[in-house]
Amino acid sequence: MIKVGMADLKLCKAPDKITTLGLGSCVGIAIRDPQTKVGGLAHIMLPDSTQIASNSVKAKFADTGVKELVEIMAKNGASRTRMVAKIAGGAKMFAFNSKNDAMSVGDRNVEAVKKVLSLLKIPILAQDTGDSYGRTVEFDPDTGEFLIKAVGRGQKTI
Amino acid sequence: MASIDLNNVDDSFFDVLKELGNIGAGNATTALSQLLNMRIDMKVPKAELLEFSEVGDAMGGAEQVMAGIELLIEGDIEGSIMFLLELRAAKKLVSIAMSALGMPPMEEEDPDDPSFNEMQQSALLEFGNIIAGAYLNSLSSLTNLVISPTPPQICVDMLGSIMSAPAIEFAELGDKMLLIDTKFSDDLELNGYFILVPTLEAYEKILTSLGM
Numbered sequence: 001m002i003k004v005g006m007a008d009l010k011l012c013k014a015p016d017k018i019t020t021l022g023l024g025s026c027v028g029i030a031i032r033d034p035q036t037k038v039g040g041l042a043h044i045m046l047p048d049s050t051q052i053a054s055n056s057v058k059a060k061f062a063d064t065g066v067k068e069l070v071e072i073m074a075k076n077g078a079s080r081t082r083m084v085a086k087i088a089g090g091a092k093m094f095a096f097n098s099k100n101d102a103m104s105v106g107d108r109n110v111e112a113v114k115k116v117l118s119l120l121k122i123p124i125l126a127q128d129t130g131d132s133y134g135r136t137v138e139f140d141p142d143t144g145e146f147l148i149k150a151v152g153r154g155q156k157t158i
Numbered sequence: 159m160a161s162i163d164l165n166n167v168d169d170s171f172f173d174v175l176k177e178l179g180n181i182g183a184g185n186a187t188t189a190l191s192q193l194l195n196m197r198i199d200m201k202v203p204k205a206e207l208l209e210f211s212e213v214g215d216a217m218g219g220a221e222q223v224m225a226g227i228e229l230l231i232e233g234d235i236e237g238s239i240m241f242l243l244e245l246r247a248a249k250k251l252v253s254i255a256m257s258a259l260g261m262p263p264m265e266e267e268d269p270d271d272p273s274f275n276e277m278q279q280s281a282l283l284e285f286g287n288i289i290a291g292a293y294l295n296s297l298s299s300l301t302n303l304v305i306s307p308t309p310p311q312i313c314v315d316m317l318g319s320i321m322s323a324p325a326i327e328f329a330e331l332g333d334k335m336l337l338i339d340t341k342f343s344d345d346l347e348l349n350g351y352f353i354l355v356p357t358l359e360a361y362e363k364i365l366t367s368l369g370m
Contacts, residue, residue, distance in 0.1 A: 054330075
């Protein structure tokens with residue numbers, strides 16, 4: 001099982017599987033090419049690299065992270081036109097009312113991920129986002145199954 | 159643009175933050191000890207700057223269930239402070255507090271059950287208040303800055319997902335986060351973490367007020 005940390009992304013080819021543990025407000029984006037079974041997973045923390053001065057780590061942001069993952073997959077045998085995505089995370093872990101932003105950072109992350117995927121014309125086949133609990137995800141680039149585990153909520157596959 | 163870059167902090171800057179962490183955690187331990195009326199020692203905390211990708215492993219695994227209590231900071235500086243406890247330690251702390259208050263012990267329960275009832279939650283929030291208050295008081299008196307916390311919020315979940323809140327705040331500043339790993343021991347063995355997340359502007363105010 002390949003492990004992806006926070007602000008991190010990795011390539012994964014079947015029969016290997018790939019996971020990221022304890023997504024909170026961050027978003028996990030799993031992408032694969034169903035024909036070549038080349039996939040990958042990104043764990044982004046913030047929506048927009050252009051709003052942050054310290055933006056050299058591409059996997060930290062939805063915009064640069066998703067593009068980087070797609071780039072690496074394309075170099076490793078995935079076709080951009082066949083790519084499909086599943087996403088999870090973007091929760092609101094603490095019930096503070098945010099002062100400046102009407103939306104929580106989790107919601108903004110999810111929205112930014114959807115925006116960049118749509119820009120790259122990669123359809124989102126399934127998603128499990130929002131709410132107020134953490135998620136561990138496991139992605140199988142062979143079947144496209146995206147397993148989601150949460151504390152006290154069991155697990156599901158989307 | 160702020161002049162502090164968390165990616166390239168020099169040793170003296172890091173030492174100051176570490177020392178603030180030590181003093182704050184020391185005061186928090188004293189407060190906890192008085193509250194519970196028992197001796198609690200704190201081992202010298204370990205302060206480290208972590209890459210985001212190694213946060214989970216460095217703290218014992220991203221999937222372990224923890225109780226996180228977070229307060230926002232207002233006043234001269236803004237930011238947040240979080241106190242993080244292992245689930246078993248949180249349960250133990252609650253049961254000690256209940257008995258210190260002369261309340262009947264809770265029914266036998268599974269120490270790994272991640273749910274807390276309302277009374278247990280408010281006890282934990284109160285701990286958060288006291289500990290964060292002690293911590294911020296020491297920071298405030300050292301720097302002569304007005305620092306006041308908002309009411310705390312609690313979250314019991316996987317460490318990684320709780321940590322996403324302060325990690326995202328750090329991510330807006332740089333590519334690393336500052337973690338102060340505190341171990342309380344003696345009558346009570348508790349493993350916990352303090353995470354202080356000032357904004358960049360706050361870092362500068364703290365350092366300026368300390369004459370750096």
